[in-house]
Amino acid sequence: MFRWVFMFLNVVVGLLRHEPWKFLSAWFCPYAQRAWIALNHHKIPFEYIEALTLKLEPGQTLKDAKGYEKHELLLKHHPSGLVPTIVDADESMPAVYDSLVCVEFADDLAPCGKPLLPKDPVFRAEAKLWAAWADKNIASPFYSILVPKEQERRLEGYNKLRDGLRKFQATMKGDFFLGGDMSIVDIAALPWCYRTFTCSIIETYRGPDFTFDRQEFAPLLRWLDRCLALDSVKSTLPESAALVDTYKRYADGTAESKVGAAVRAGKAAHDHD
Template sequence: MAEEIKNKNGLVLLDFWVSPFGQRCRIALAEKGLAYEYSEQELLGTKSELLLRSNPIHKKIPVLIHDGRPVNESLVILNYLEDAFPDAPPLLPADPYARAQARFWAAYSDKVYEVGSRLWKTKGDAQSQARAEMLQVLGNLDGELGEKPFFAGEKFGFVDLALVPFMPWLMPSFERYGGFSVAEVAPRLAAWADRCMERESVAKTLYPGDKVDEFITLLKKKYGIE
């Protein structure tokens, strides 16, 4: 059982294979070189007692268990890793203002998933509104990235790993449901996604867009969405 697993860092990650929020944590752990035990959770059926006990408020993944104590919510987990393992390679910049900006844009990146989910769950005016919102979100992210290789500059970091797990959802699924092309509306962001995929931590964690598309189709069938 996951509770009984021991490793030198005392870390167990409760997760679900296609979750972009869990993938954030997996990429961060890889970038920091931290060993951990992975515990795949059932989200579409009966949830495990371990998950319900570890996250009784939201009852969802990801949950990072460190020496028996749970930490919930992906961005909270990323910040926790910064604090709990100060000797590991940092994800956040040293400057306080730059750190604040990184946290802001990492939180903002959640809109890609939130708005994108409305693209495949809705039709008509609601879908048109979601499309307009998505184009604005992508434009804002593309503008913040600018001509930099990564959001913090030359180095892959906090905002990059927070945002990049949404890319296989965005391309091709959100694109198709929204009737747009990321390469056309946010070309710098599209090129950035390709650069991120060259990193081992990202390439080994993310699934191809067609696998994500299959999962979205499964969700549509489960929830009776035509």
């Protein structure tokens, strides 16, 4: 009973609340893209703040960028200054960060919206487990191909990503991973599939030994097309050529990011500090 009253009040407060959330993001960051898609999906009002500015000397292009300037709000609200980070308009409540926590947070903010996680406890847990799986087996291996200098480690990353994509494709239950609608699992995998298949970032920097057979992955490409056609996704897609350029710093092993540092230290990208 208490919970129902709470839910009701929550909805009312949500409707009355006009101030947008502050969404600290970066146009090129796939982790931030996850949170962005979820906020869009639920039409949650937010102010988009570009919180990582690639450092460029006069005359340099995106390809030359190594590190970035961090927005003061990001340094204030995230313990390590990472995007995505979401704070309330007054900055009076704790910050929300970690990309998959942000997706669940967006879902919690919109209890009457089309959910990104199933409501049934078992299927809800299943969705969380698959999202974490995609993080380990699709997002992280992407950096294990781009960051290491040794060909052997790059190929190991490539095999892991290919295996991950194969399992993702084979397990998909419908038009989207969990069935008929986009869920947290699609959002967990999508930004790296866009970078791999649409922008060809891995092939660009690692050459023909690192291609993904488009015939084998035809069902996955159809899923990708369905995702990219969604309004919630469209506005989060960086222009391909510019995005490719920003990955040069990863491919050169010079990216000054937590993820770059983790992979250079032999860890998985998701195990960054």
